[in-house]
Amino acid sequence: xxxxxxxxxxxxxxxxxxxxxxxxxxxxxxxxxxxxxxxxxxxxxxxxxxxxxxxxxxxxxxxxxxxxxxxxxxxxxxxxxxxxxxxxxxxxxxxxxxxxxxxxxxxxxxxxxxxxxxxxxxxxxxxxxxxxxxxxxxxxxxxxxxxxxxxxxxxxxxxxxxxxxxxxxxxxxxxxxxxxxxxxxxxxxxxxxxxxxxxxxxxxxxxxxxxxxxxxxxxxxxxxxxxxxxxxxxxxxxxxxxxxxxxxxxxxxxxxxxxxxxxxxxxxxxxxxxxxxxxxxxxxxxxxxxxxxxxxxxxxxxxxxxxxxxxxxxxxxxxxxxxxxxxxxxxxxxxxxx
Amino acid sequence: xxxxxxxxxxxxxxxxxxxxxxxxxxxxxxxxxxxxxxxxxxxxxxxxxxxxxxxxxxxxxxxxxxxxxxxxxxxxxxxxxxxxxxxxxxxxxxxxxxxxxxxxxxxxxxxxxxxxxxxxxxxxxxxxx
Numbered sequence: 001x002x003x004x005x006x007x008x009x010x011x012x013x014x015x016x017x018x019x020x021x022x023x024x025x026x027x028x029x030x031x032x033x034x035x036x037x038x039x040x041x042x043x044x045x046x047x048x049x050x051x052x053x054x055x056x057x058x059x060x061x062x063x064x065x066x067x068x069x070x071x072x073x074x075x076x077x078x079x080x081x082x083x084x085x086x087x088x089x090x091x092x093x094x095x096x097x098x099x100x101x102x103x104x105x106x107x108x109x110x111x112x113x114x115x116x117x118x119x120x121x122x123x124x125x126x127x128x129x130x131x132x133x134x135x136x137x138x139x140x141x142x143x144x145x146x147x148x149x150x151x152x153x154x155x156x157x158x159x160x161x162x163x164x165x166x167x168x169x170x171x172x173x174x175x176x177x178x179x180x181x182x183x184x185x186x187x188x189x190x191x192x193x194x195x196x197x198x199x200x201x202x203x204x205x206x207x208x209x210x211x212x213x214x215x216x217x218x219x220x221x222x223x224x225x226x227x228x229x230x231x232x233x234x235x236x237x238x239x240x241x242x243x244x245x246x247x248x249x250x251x252x253x254x255x256x257x258x259x260x261x262x263x264x265x266x267x268x269x270x271x272x273x274x275x276x277x278x279x280x281x282x283x284x285x286x287x288x289x290x291x292x293x294x295x296x297x298x299x300x301x302x303x304x305x306x307x308x309x310x311x312x313x314x315x316x317x318x319x320x321x322x323x324x325x326x327x328x329x330x331x332x333x334x335x336x337x338x
Numbered sequence: 339x340x341x342x343x344x345x346x347x348x349x350x351x352x353x354x355x356x357x358x359x360x361x362x363x364x365x366x367x368x369x370x371x372x373x374x375x376x377x378x379x380x381x382x383x384x385x386x387x388x389x390x391x392x393x394x395x396x397x398x399x400x401x402x403x404x405x406x407x408x409x410x411x412x413x414x415x416x417x418x419x420x421x422x423x424x425x426x427x428x429x430x431x432x433x434x435x436x437x438x439x440x441x442x443x444x445x446x447x448x449x450x451x452x453x454x455x456x457x458x459x460x461x462x463x464x465x466x467x
Contacts, residue, residue: 295384303369308390 005048005081013075019044019055019082020071030084031133031176033125034317035072039135040179041125042071043089049080058179090127090174091116095167096146101234104153105200106164108136109146112175118142119183120207121286123314124149126159127174134159134319137204137288138178141211147175150203150234157319182286182314184212189219194285196224196273196297199232201289204314206235208286213246222250222277226269226293229258252276270297281305284312291315349402350449354440360403363439364394370435377431380419400436400457412463420466429464433457 002013006028013022020042023030032042037057046067055074056064068085093110101107118124123137126149140148154160182204184193193212195205202225209223227233232255239251240263254265254272265272270293277283285301287294294315301311351360368390371381383389399405416424433454440450461467 298386299372302365302386303373305369307365308386 002076003079004076005079006083016075018072019074019076019080023071029131030071031125031127031131032072033134033319035320036317037070037073038315038317039123039125039133039319040070040177041127041133041135043068043085043176044071044074044082045069045085047081047083050077051080052076060179085176090176092172093147093175095169095171095173097169098163098167101150103231105234106151106153106160107139108149108151108163108167109140110149110173110175111146113172116147116175118147118178120211121183121204121288121312121314122178122180123204124175124177124179127176128159128162129173132158132162133176135177135179137180137182137200137207137314139203139207141207141214143214148203148207150200150206152200154318159319180314182208182288182312184208184215184217184286186215186217188284189215189217192220192222192277192283193217194222194224194273194277194280194283194301196226196269196285196287198226198269198289198293199316201225201287201294201314201316202235204288205286206239209249210242213242213249218248220248220250221246222252224252224254224269224273224276226254226256226272226289228256230255230261230264233264269293270300273297274300284310286312286314288314289316291317350445350452351398351401351403353449354401354443354445356403357398359443360394360398360401363397363443364390366442367397367435367439368393370439371432374431374435377428380422380424380428397436400453400460402452402456409460409463412460413466416464417466424465426461426465429461 011026033039051069055069093112097109099107127133136149
């Protein structure tokens with residue numbers, strides 16, 4: 001039987017149970033969020049024993065070389081001695097502003113208390129002092145003093161509820177990461193870019209678009225932001241401002257339903273993209289937000305002639321509650337797609 | 339390697355440009371199978387990179403390139419698809435797309451035929467007969 005040792009105590013794992021589920025079942029506190037190998041909140045380090053390769057997929061080499069792994073994806077064969085990802089991987093950050101961008105989206109700005117390297121569009125795990133963890137994408141540019149995250153209010157959401165209602169300027173959280181490869185890489189400044197996202201999928205796209213412009217991108221940049229209804233659109237004036245300052249940048253907000261509004265299209269995001277940009281072969285694409293939309297768009301764009309290496313997709317996985325019984329409950333979880 | 343194709347000194351894989359050629363072929367091939375309703379469901383995968391890597395390994399094998407595939411692997415790897423109804427019709431459709439992909443890349447007919455012969459020799463293993 002597989003066993004895990006944590007802080008001097010051995011815990012048995014059920015068949016096919018992950019290290020994360022096993023530890024949580026025994027009452028050990030481990031930060032976690034998506035439970036599908038994507039958000040990297042449940043990062044742990046192996047002190048002894050064999051870590052399955054699957055538990056290190058998507059981790060940077062600097063982490064795998066030091067035997068870090070994702071507890072939610074780790075189903076060890078034998079005995080494994082583990083430690084929580086300690087302070088060495090975390091950077092404390094202080095909330096500098098909390099600003100509502102719409103009824104349901106909060107802009108959280110944080111100033112890291114030491115160096116924090118990242119690319120706009122990557123994501124970080126945000127850890128509250130009690131260990132609650134959620135991951136958010138970075139909308140800010142590196143030259144800005146604060147990190148910018150867009151937090152959507154989730155009904156019953158622990159982190160979003162706390163950030164909306166209780167968090168105050170000056171509160172300190174920990175950052176872990178960043179992770180993800182949805183970011184702008186300079187080198188082909190004339191290549192047209194397609195940025196498409198739903199909801200707070202706008203956060204990474206907002207960062208990527210401004211990053212591309214700041215790095216001297218000259219080719220067309222199209223940003224499509226889709227929402228269910230008009231209340232889901234935000235940063236509309238800011239993006240129109242970017243459009244008026246940069247002739248290569250085009251902003252296209254859209255809603256699925258609701259009354260006609262000037263400058264906002266009605267209909268499905270995919271159809272709008274197809275209509276507006278009919279010939280996409282040779283483009284580079286960044287897709288963020290709702291997993292169904294992101295995965296379906298990625299397939300469409302690939303079939304339209306984009307190379308897989310030019311499609312950067314970041315499907316936002318919801319945080320997943322802990323299963324009531326240890327084993328088997330992860331079977332339905334989607335594969336991470338990063 | 340392609341020593342099973344009689345009298346062939348260099349594999350098709352080498353003749354058409356090796357690994358970079360496989361990289362170009364895999365996206366063309368993947369688009370074709372994903373657009374073909376007869377077989378697209380066998381190729382749907384949330385992780386498109388992983389799926390593309392599998393197909394690249396397949397293309398490399400049938401072109402006689404470096405491949406770790408054995409008949410046993412082919413059987414095991416397709417057993418769950420055979421349970422889902424994978425049959426000769428699907429196999430033929432994939433072979434069609436393979437042929438069209440190579441032709442589109444400018445591979446000469448005799449070489450395409452060699453590749454199809456290697457693919458055909460895998461039929462029994464793929465269909466678990």
